[in-house]
Amino acid sequence: MDNVTEKLLQCFGYRKFKSELQERAVRAIARGVHDVYVSMPTGSGKSLCFQLPAMLQDNKVAIVFSPLLALIKDQIDHLTRFKIPAESINSKMTSKDRDRVLNDLHSMKPTTRFLYVTPEQAATGTFKALIEHLVKYKKVSYIVVDEAHCVSEWGHDFRPDYLKLGNLREKFKSIPWVALTATASAEVTKDIMANLKFLQPVAQYKTPSFRRNLYYDVVYQNCIQDEIGDLVDFLKKNLKDDDNVKLKDKSAAIVYCRTREQTEDISSMLTKRGFKASAYHGGLKTSERVSVQEQWSNGECPCVCATVSFGMGVDKATVRVVVHWGLPQNVAAYYQESGRAGRDGKPAFCRIYYCRSERNAVDFLLKSEMGRSKTPEQKQRCKNAYKSFEIMVKYCEEVRCRHKTFADYFGEQAPKCGARCDACADPRAVQRALDQHLRRAMS
Numbered sequence: 001m002d003n004v005t006e007k008l009l010q011c012f013g014y015r016k017f018k019s020e021l022q023e024r025a026v027r028a029i030a031r032g033v034h035d036v037y038v039s040m041p042t043g044s045g046k047s048l049c050f051q052l053p054a055m056l057q058d059n060k061v062a063i064v065f066s067p068l069l070a071l072i073k074d075q076i077d078h079l080t081r082f083k084i085p086a087e088s089i090n091s092k093m094t095s096k097d098r099d100r101v102l103n104d105l106h107s108m109k110p111t112t113r114f115l116y117v118t119p120e121q122a123a124t125g126t127f128k129a130l131i132e133h134l135v136k137y138k139k140v141s142y143i144v145v146d147e148a149h150c151v152s153e154w155g156h157d158f159r160p161d162y163l164k165l166g167n168l169r170e171k172f173k174s175i176p177w178v179a180l181t182a183t184a185s186a187e188v189t190k191d192i193m194a195n196l197k198f199l200q201p202v203a204q205y206k207t208p209s210f211r212r213n214l215y216y217d218v219v220y221q222n223c224i225q226d227e228i229g230d231l232v233d234f235l236k237k238n239l240k241d242d243d244n245v246k247l248k249d250k251s252a253a254i255v256y257c258r259t260r261e262q263t264e265d266i267s268s269m270l271t272k273r274g275f276k277a278s279a280y281h282g283g284l285k286t287s288e289r290v291s292v293q294e295q296w297s298n299g300e301c302p303c304v305c306a307t308v309s310f311g312m313g314v315d316k317a318t319v320r321v322v323v324h325w326g327l328p329q330n331v332a333a334y335y336q337e338s339g340r341a342g343r344d345g346k347p348a349f350c351r352i353y354y355c356r357s358e359r360n361a362v363d364f365l366l367k368s369e370m371g372r373s374k375t376p377e378q379k380q381r382c383k384n385a386y387k388s389f390e391i392m393v394k395y396c397e398e399v400r401c402r403h404k405t406f407a408d409y410f411g412e413q414a415p416k417c418g419a420r421c422d423a424c425a426d427p428r429a430v431q432r433a434l435d436q437h438l439r440r441a442m443s
């Protein structure tokens with residue numbers, strides 16, 4: 001056992017790292033030579049990547065920027081449970097509390113090991129004076145930017161105050177910085193490095209997007225006689241279970257639809273054809289939504305036809321099929337929604353039933369929205385939305401590895417797909433289907 005694994009057990013009570021990636025990130029941050037960028041999914045233990053290295057530096061404090069007081073509270077409570085002194089300074093605390101924290105941090109041997117602040121707080125005179133003092137006396141172990149996608153206008157949670165953190169990076173060149181996020185397209189990653197002014201070369205630790213157990217394909221609605229019949233076959237074929245499987249572990253499916261009406265229509269058609277399905281959308285009463293989700297989770301109803309509001313907090317491991325009825329909103333959304341399949345690591349199937357006329361409708365909608373936008377920010381947002389839409393159309397209208405589209409989007413090398421998508425498994429058949437689809441769409 002080396003110093004790092006010893007501290008892991010001693011401070012956090014864990015015998016092992018959660019993943020190899022977590023361990024590598026911890027060790028890189030502990031070396032403290034480079035700025036480090038960590039991108040791993042939610043729940044994979046990103047916090048430990050900086051918390052453990054910070055605990056290896058006695059009498060120093062790590063400054064952590066986090067976007068919300070609620071997140072800050074969670075983190076402080078978590079560390080407090082491990083008896084690690086963590087504090088915050090913010091506008092909500094009493095002046096007595098604040099003085100206590102500031103006095104400790106200004107003392108020769110601060111006991112605080114983690115100081116959590118919002119980026120808004122970072123702009124105040126109190127904080128600026130504090131950080132100057134801490135740096136001057138070499139009391140800062142790391143400066144950490146959590147939820148770093150907030151610094152990017154490509155992210156959905158853009159926070160202008162995050163941009164100012166870049167100035168701090170320039171000012172305090174001797175301290176290693178760490179940025180962490182769960183959402184990271186190639187664009188967002190680029191923005192994070194650039195806007196936070198990270199010093200190159202940045203060490204990057206990223207979970208690859210490729211999930212080998214997921215098979216992706218596209219079916220053109222105008223090329224099949226009976227779309228619902230095709231969907232029923234697809235569901236029946238891929239949701240087979242042995243007799244001895246417990247109800248809650250039974251195979252399940254999600255069919256994502258674009259409208260509320262569609263969720264109702266498709267679920268009732270599936271049910272009529274002998275495949276039990278329920279509808280889920282924002283127009284239902286809360287009690288109805290809860291009951292649909294419960295019946296699906298505990299295995300009573302194998303299939304939900306839902307708008308994209310379904311899925312937050314859904315962690316069913318045995319989802320064998322995720323279907324998108326029509327075009328997903330964009331690549332990021334599609335990766336996330338389809339990624340709810342196969343969490344148990346066993347084979348699962350992700351399919352888009354693509355429809356050209358719907359594509360044209362979305363195209364029209366996005367363009368008219370662009371026409372109506374007034375401010376430069378609105379225009380930029382529309383442009384971004386249109387670009388994302390185009391990538392999704394290309395995904396459906398090109399014979400190209402489906403997994404590679406995701407890898408490109410996340411700025412990774414092409415994965416070794418093998419035959420985990422239709423375009424790699426049988427490119428000629430996909431080309432034939434595409435040709436037929438385009439001929440029919442034009443005629």
Ligand code: ADP
Nearest residue numbers: 014016017018040041042043044045046047048
């Ligand atoms: P993220 O920020 O990536 O969403 P967190 O840092 O909040 O994830 O960690 C998620 C959970 O994983 C926490 O409850 C944390 O205590 C736990 N965890 C982190 N590292 C380990 C580990 N090495 N072994 C066991 N649990 C861990």
Ligand code: MG
Nearest residue numbers: 046047146147
């Ligand atoms: Mg986190």
Ligand code: ZN
Nearest residue numbers: 401417421424
């Ligand atoms: Zn492929």
